[in-house]
Every structure is written in C-alpha cells, then in structure tokens.
Amino acid sequence: MKWLSVLLQAGLSQAALRFGCSTVSIQRLDPLVEPGAIPSAHVHQIVGGNAFNATMTGDIGEQGSCTTCAYTEDFSNYWTAVLYFRHENGSYKRVPQYPNAQLGTEGHDAPDIKGGMTIYYTQKDFNGNGDKYITAFQPGFRMTVGSPTTNTLEAAKANKGLRYTCLQTILTRGSETPDLPKKPCPAGIMAIHHFPACWDGKNLDSPDHQSHMYNTNLGAFLEAGPCPASHPVRMPQLAYETMWNTTQFDDMWPKDGSQPFVWSYSDNLGYGTHADYVFGWKGDSLQRAMNDSCMFHACGSPGAQGILKTQTVAEMNECAVQNTVTEDTEGWLSELPGQKMPMKFTA
Structure with a gap:
C-alpha cells in the first residue's frame, strides 16, 4: 500500500508518531467500562504507564513512575482484549504478541520489546500535514472504540477503523478484513484499531465512552473525514496495531478447517473487536509533538535531541504493574477467564 512505502522512506518531515510499547500488564481489569470491578x-x-489500576481518575500523566512506551513522557494507557487459540479438545491458550517492523531489538544481544503493541498519532495521513490545527487530548481524557456486543458482519464493516490483516510477513499491509482470518497466516494476525478524531470540545468522557467523540475514520491510515459542527475539534488520529504470533498453532489447526482463534470475551469471528484509551502524556508534550514537523523516529531520541525523549527497550520492559487479579493467563486453560458460559457467535 502507498502509506507503507512512505513509511519506509527516509528524510520525511510530516508530523506523525509511531512507537512501540511493551506489555505493562495482562489481567482482568477495565477501569473505563467496569471501574472498580476486580476482576x-x-x-x-x-x-503504557504503571498507574494502570481498576479505578483510574484524574491526570494519569502525573501518577505513574514509569512507562512501557518508547517516549518517556507518555504515561497513557492503551489496551485491547486478548486473543486465544481454542484447541480441538476445548482448551485455550493465550496467543503471544511480537514487536512490529522497525520497532524490535536495539542491536546485537539487546532485549526485544516484550509483547505490547504499536501506537500511532497522525494528523492527516502519511503523505502530508494537512491544514488543520490538531488539538492534543487533555488531562483526564478517555475513550473507547468498537464494542464486544457487535455480532454481525454488517455492523463490523461499518466501522472502517477496526480491521485484521493476515500477515504473510511482518511488513504485510493491506488486504484488511472485518473478521478474523479463516486460514493459518504465515506471520500471524495483525489487529488494527483506529479511534475517532473529532471531539465535542467539552467532555473528557461520556457515559458510553464514545459520544463525546465523532467517528469519521476511513481506516488504512487515510485522513479522517471532516468533523461535524457537534464535534468540531480535530484531535490526533490515534491507532493501535497488535501483532499476534499465531504461528505456533499452525500444526494444531482444526481438522475441519474451522477458525480456531477467539477473543477473551468469546468472540470467534472478530466482529466485536474493541480498544480503550486513557490519555496520560505529561504536560504539553503531545501538543509539542503535534505542533512539530517530525516524522516517526525523528520525533525523539535519547537525551534532548528530539522534540520528545525516548528510553531504551530494556527500560521499557522493566516497567510493569503488579497483578490485582491472580489467575493463569499463560497455560492451557479449560475455559476463558470470566467466560464460564461463552457466547456463541455465528456468521
């Protein structure tokens, strides 16, 4: 795709952030949709930041002491459901994540990013800055995209920002689908979550965590459509990419050819994919980046050479949150945690 060829070129000066974040926690907590619920x-x-907990309030950027993201001023939290493999015998195993292209190890014998995902903040697209002023998210801001209750293909298609790619290699882009791939993918499955970028300019959140935003997203890192009068403030186009390494399960693919992967909320089709965001950049750091003309890695470097400061992969991996919920998320499980009576989705 065109945007990938632009991504891999050098010397560009469009304002956009692309960076990796290692895993800070894997557990049953959801401070947006189920605040205070344990589990x-x-x-x-x-x-993201280690202030993540069951009841997150206030300015998260001032509450953490470390972050798993490449930029040291980003204490935001970003999260999605977890992908599992369902064996023919009925047991489940969590699918591991791996770093995105150009965001892996720092060099020979250096550590690799621990799981996690890739975060994007773009303004227009990967070919230009556009002519709109981009207002950074504000302290206390939060939102979600998608819904685990989405259970039809038509509804899944309607949200163009929520897609999957069956990876032929780590650099595969395009061929996006609204449902989980139906055959083994040589390099795993990439789950993509694009958030809305139009804000009402008043509310940092809303009861459904979505109404304060308006979604004009076109997906595929295209510039979102114009913002309506009800939500006139253009914010950064936030997106996540998660690389799920499904390859270890290729030899266990069901003999009947059925799709064996399932989200942690029991969706085996992928229609209900969703993601959550809690803003936590320190001070005006994100606004400074949006006001700059830097592109990806040029936006930061160790020390003070870039508009933002970065940390090493080892430092990213060292940051973690102690689990509040104690249960197995690694081994073969007889059932999905919290899903004693799994929902059955049908195409």
Missing part, C-alpha cells in the same frame, strides 16, 4: 469480565492486554 472485570474478560482479560485485557495493557501497555
């Missing part, structure tokens, strides 16, 4: 309904994989 929440299903397992999540979370990256």
Whole structure:
C-alpha cells in the first residue's frame, strides 16, 4: 500500500508518531467500562504507564513512575482484549504478541520489546500535514472504540477503523478484513484499531465512552473525514496495531478447517473487536509533538535531541504493574477467564 512505502522512506518531515510499547500488564481489569470491578469480565492486554489500576481518575500523566512506551513522557494507557487459540479438545491458550517492523531489538544481544503493541498519532495521513490545527487530548481524557456486543458482519464493516490483516510477513499491509482470518497466516494476525478524531470540545468522557467523540475514520491510515459542527475539534488520529504470533498453532489447526482463534470475551469471528484509551502524556508534550514537523523516529531520541525523549527497550520492559487479579493467563486453560458460559457467535 502507498502509506507503507512512505513509511519506509527516509528524510520525511510530516508530523506523525509511531512507537512501540511493551506489555505493562495482562489481567482482568477495565477501569473505563467496569471501574472498580476486580476482576472485570474478560482479560485485557495493557501497555503504557504503571498507574494502570481498576479505578483510574484524574491526570494519569502525573501518577505513574514509569512507562512501557518508547517516549518517556507518555504515561497513557492503551489496551485491547486478548486473543486465544481454542484447541480441538476445548482448551485455550493465550496467543503471544511480537514487536512490529522497525520497532524490535536495539542491536546485537539487546532485549526485544516484550509483547505490547504499536501506537500511532497522525494528523492527516502519511503523505502530508494537512491544514488543520490538531488539538492534543487533555488531562483526564478517555475513550473507547468498537464494542464486544457487535455480532454481525454488517455492523463490523461499518466501522472502517477496526480491521485484521493476515500477515504473510511482518511488513504485510493491506488486504484488511472485518473478521478474523479463516486460514493459518504465515506471520500471524495483525489487529488494527483506529479511534475517532473529532471531539465535542467539552467532555473528557461520556457515559458510553464514545459520544463525546465523532467517528469519521476511513481506516488504512487515510485522513479522517471532516468533523461535524457537534464535534468540531480535530484531535490526533490515534491507532493501535497488535501483532499476534499465531504461528505456533499452525500444526494444531482444526481438522475441519474451522477458525480456531477467539477473543477473551468469546468472540470467534472478530466482529466485536474493541480498544480503550486513557490519555496520560505529561504536560504539553503531545501538543509539542503535534505542533512539530517530525516524522516517526525523528520525533525523539535519547537525551534532548528530539522534540520528545525516548528510553531504551530494556527500560521499557522493566516497567510493569503488579497483578490485582491472580489467575493463569499463560497455560492451557479449560475455559476463558470470566467466560464460564461463552457466547456463541455465528456468521
């Protein structure tokens, strides 16, 4: 795709952030949809600042002491559901994550990013800055995209920002689908979550965590459509990419050819994919980046050479949150945590 060729070129000066975050926690907590619930309904994989907990309030950027993200001023939290493999015998195993292209190890014998996902903040697209002022998210801001209750293909297609890619290699892009791939993928499955970028300019959250935003997203890192009068403030286009390494399960693919992967909330089709965001950049750091003309890695470097400061992969991996919910998220499980009576989705 065109945007990938732009991504891999050097010397560009469009304002956009692309960075990796290692895993800060994998557990059943959801401070947005189920604040205070210990445990929440299903397992999540979370990256970002170590202020993550069951009841997150206030300015998260001032509450953490470390972050698993590449930029040291980003204490935001980003999370999605967890992907599992369902064996023919009925047991489940969590699918591991791996780092995205150009975001892996720092060099020979250096550590690799621990799981996690890739975060994007773009303004227009990967070909230009556009002519709109981009207002950074504010302290206390939060939102979600998608819904685990989405259970039809038509509804899944309607949200163009929520897609999957069956990876032929780590660099595969395009061929996005609204449902989980129906055959083994040589390099795993990439789950993609694009958030809305139009804000009402007043509310940092809303009862459904979505109404304060308006979604004009076109997906595929295209510039979102114009913002309506009800939500006139253009914010950064936030997106997540999670690389799920499904390859270890290729030899266990069901003999009947059925799709064996399932989200932690029991969706085996992928229609209900969703993601959560809690803003936590320190001070005006995100606004400074949005006001700059840097592109990806040029936006930060160790020390003070870039508009933002970065940390090493080892430092990213060292940051973690102690689990509040104690249960097995690693081994073969007889049932999905919290899903004693799994929902059955049909195409």
